[in-house]
Amino acid sequence: MADNSKQVHLNNEQNQRFNLITRSLHEVLGADIVKQKISTGEQLKCYWGTAPTGRPHVGYFVPLVKIADFLRAGVEVKVLMADIHAFLDNLKAPFELVQDRVKYYTKLLRSIFISLDVPVDNLIFVVGSSYQLTPQYSMDSYRLAAMTTEHDAKKAGAEVVKQVSSPLLSGMLYPGLQALDEEHLGCDFQFGGVDQRKIFVMAESLLPKLGYAKRAHLMNAMVPGLAGGKMSSSDPNSKIDFLDSAADVKKKIKLAFCEEGNVQENGLLAFLKAVVLPIAAYKQLIKGASPFAAQDAANDFLFSVTRPERFGGSLHYKDYDKIEHDFSTKALHPGDLKKAVEDAINTLLDPIRKDFEADEEFKAVEKAAYPPPIDPAAAAKEAKKAKNEAKKNKTKASAATFQQQSVDSVADQVERVEIPKQ
Numbered sequence: 001m002a003d004n005s006k007q008v009h010l011n012n013e014q015n016q017r018f019n020l021i022t023r024s025l026h027e028v029l030g031a032d033i034v035k036q037k038i039s040t041g042e043q044l045k046c047y048w049g050t051a052p053t054g055r056p057h058v059g060y061f062v063p064l065v066k067i068a069d070f071l072r073a074g075v076e077v078k079v080l081m082a083d084i085h086a087f088l089d090n091l092k093a094p095f096e097l098v099q100d101r102v103k104y105y106t107k108l109l110r111s112i113f114i115s116l117d118v119p120v121d122n123l124i125f126v127v128g129s130s131y132q133l134t135p136q137y138s139m140d141s142y143r144l145a146a147m148t149t150e151h152d153a154k155k156a157g158a159e160v161v162k163q164v165s166s167p168l169l170s171g172m173l174y175p176g177l178q179a180l181d182e183e184h185l186g187c188d189f190q191f192g193g194v195d196q197r198k199i200f201v202m203a204e205s206l207l208p209k210l211g212y213a214k215r216a217h218l219m220n221a222m223v224p225g226l227a228g229g230k231m232s233s234s235d236p237n238s239k240i241d242f243l244d245s246a247a248d249v250k251k252k253i254k255l256a257f258c259e260e261g262n263v264q265e266n267g268l269l270a271f272l273k274a275v276v277l278p279i280a281a282y283k284q285l286i287k288g289a290s291p292f293a294a295q296d297a298a299n300d301f302l303f304s305v306t307r308p309e310r311f312g313g314s315l316h317y318k319d320y321d322k323i324e325h326d327f328s329t330k331a332l333h334p335g336d337l338k339k340a341v342e343d344a345i346n347t348l349l350d351p352i353r354k355d356f357e358a359d360e361e362f363k364a365v366e367k368a369a370y371p372p373p374i375d376p377a378a379a380a381k382e383a384k385k386a387k388n389e390a391k392k393n394k395t396k397a398s399a400a401t402f403q404q405q406s407v408d409s410v411a412d413q414v415e416r417v418e419i420p421k422q
């Protein structure tokens with residue numbers, strides 16, 4: 001994309017920092033803003049926001065691995081828990097429930113960062129409502145409302161805000177308020193998925209109109225679901241939850257579309273490329289070995305597919321391209337790929353599951369954030385059981401009361417219960 005700002009020259013070391021910050025991204029808008037900050041040696045600051053609505057799935061690994069790069073490059077990273085945004089997005093959840101989800105997201109994200117060996121002490125967690133209710137923020141939101149047309153607001157939110165037949169005003173405020181967050185969180189760039197692009201573009205034109213600096217925007221690609229094609233929130237089998245058991249993972253991987261030789265529509269390959277290999281490279285860098293490669297090969301390779309000798313023996317990989325190549329030439333069979341990805345996902349999830357199991361607060365927070373859905377049939381069964389239980393207890397209690405009385409009178413009671421009415 002054309003950038004009109006003047007060229008900034010960086011020395012070697014500064015260039016390396018810039019490359020680490022921007023590598024493996026889908027798109028960068030306003031690269032010169034980042035370069036400028038690097039060249040002056042000032043502290044570079046960014047933020048990544050998430051609206052705590054549905055349960056996070058393993059696709060969240062993508063932005064989190066990138067955040068590891070930012071931290072290594074010495075960028076200050078804020079993680080925004082956008083609670084008010086979660087509420088504004090068609091009331092995906094009532095505000096009280098969103099508060100429980102903020103707690104769950106915070107616990108979970110910390111646990112994931114720790115599992116990735118990303119130093120959590122260098123991250124700043126911010127809850128949106130902690131600053132979005134101040135007079136200054138409120139006045140800014142009125143100012144932006146006075147300079148944003150309905151058309152532009154709808155367009156900006158089209159890929160992020162849930163699209164409904166009677167759009168609410170709240171959903172139209174959402175993109176502008178996300179733009180405002182850049183100013184109020186004091187960042188140099190905002191990081192997010194490429195699905196945020198329209199909001200980012202709006203922010204670039206809106207902030208200068210409000211008298212604030214235009215920020216840069218760094219975007220990661222979206223990962224498709226395991227089912228292949230677009231990630232579908234309505235299909236739970238296309239998504240793996242961070243707390244899914246090994247059996248759940250097995251089931252979902254088994255169901256994943258993975259056609260021999262087809263590398264175009266393959267959620268497993270996409271996941272390897274966007275999540276497993278970057279994490280493998282990061283771990284190899286800081287720990288000296290990849291957790292996804294066979295033990296005797298982990299220092300040199302990032303990923304292994306274990307196969308018996310009679311099927312050609314194990315395969316070891318240093319990069320994604322070779323995996324894709326082997327799959328396309330059918331040297332790597334879907335069954336073997338599935339097993340290797342299943343193992344990799346379990347390796348990724350194990351420390352998080354353990355953390356969850358060992359932490360009572362984490363469990364309570366999860367339950368409050370995602371109470372089990374009320375199934376009318378199950379609820380009726382439950383109520384009937386409770387009623388019977390109460391009846392039994394009542395009979396027991398009555399029996400206890402009557403125990404001083406004659407055996408006859410107790411027998412009477414039982415008889416009355418047992419004889420059906422004509």
Ligand SMILES: N[C@@H](Cc1ccc(O)cc1)C(=O)O
Nearest residue numbers: 049050051082085160178181
């Ligand atoms: N729009 C982001 C959440 C978000 C909200 C506010 C922000 O300032 C930043 C990000 C999402 O889709 O999850």
